[in-house]
Amino acid sequence: MRFPVGAGKRAWVAVLLTGVLVWLLAAGVTAITDDLILIPTLFLIGSFLVPVTVVTFALARLDDCRLTSNVVLKGFLAAGTIGVVVSAVTEIYLLPTGAGPVGNALGFFGVGLIEEVSKGAVLVAVAWRVAERTVHGGMVLGATVGAGFAAFESTGYAFWAYVQHTNDHPEMSILQTEVSRAMLAPFGHLTWTALLGGALFAAAAPARGGFRVTPRVIWTFLGVSALHGAWDASYGWGIWVTQGITGNGWIADWPDGTYWEGVPTQREQWTFQGMYDGALVVIALVGILWVVHSWRHGRHAATSAPAASPPVNAPPRQP
Known part of the structure; x- marks a missing residue:
């Protein structure tokens, strides 16, 4: 798959703008007609819009990143299906379910570790036979894997929002969930897996196969897992700080969403939103x-890398 030169580099803009228009149109028609048949359309368009835009961006730069469309599409689909399912099952059986500071902390950062391992495994699997690996290629493929994971995960969150508000304007609940996740998607799974992909490709042998675990890979994995865990924990931290600032007292415990056992005041809501954001x-x-x-x-590594020398027994060039 190749895009026309020039126009292909900007194809992601057309995909994004067209998707937004179709998404808003589908939401409006669903709200006016109350046609439940259109609900899955809202799920898919809203959840996949930003991730598919990222894939379009990657497909237009295959030559620049030394990737093929087959690898990019496999990474997107495998992360969204196998990666999400394996992560969910692993989290259910391995993470602690008890409350308390230790259980909550292990829960948040355990999710980060498990999901980054799942996405990293998908990336390595689909890129195992990539002939030429560059840092840029690893980062683009990593962002694509993260996009696939985020797309299918967001679909689940949108469905849960619909289930919770079936009789109370479900379209608005779906839109709110998908808008917030679409806006945050580039800074979450896409960023974390792009970093991990760049580190994995930088550490890999230049020939096919040969992925290696180096100090850079280890530190990158721990770093993106910590960012992931902190991202998930930020909601609880926002409540914890808000209660301390507004005079409800500081609790010497790991924060979680159960700290508000009533309706927060307007001041608490504004303070929380500021802390959380x-x-x-x-x-x-x-x-x-x-x-x-x-x-x-x-980029520096690519420009400073020495040119590959011909084999010793290679035949001489013809004039």
């Missing part, structure tokens, strides 16, 4: 700066 901005900024640094490092 601020935490997400900080975590997202760390990820963005890390991605920029890794991308520049990959």
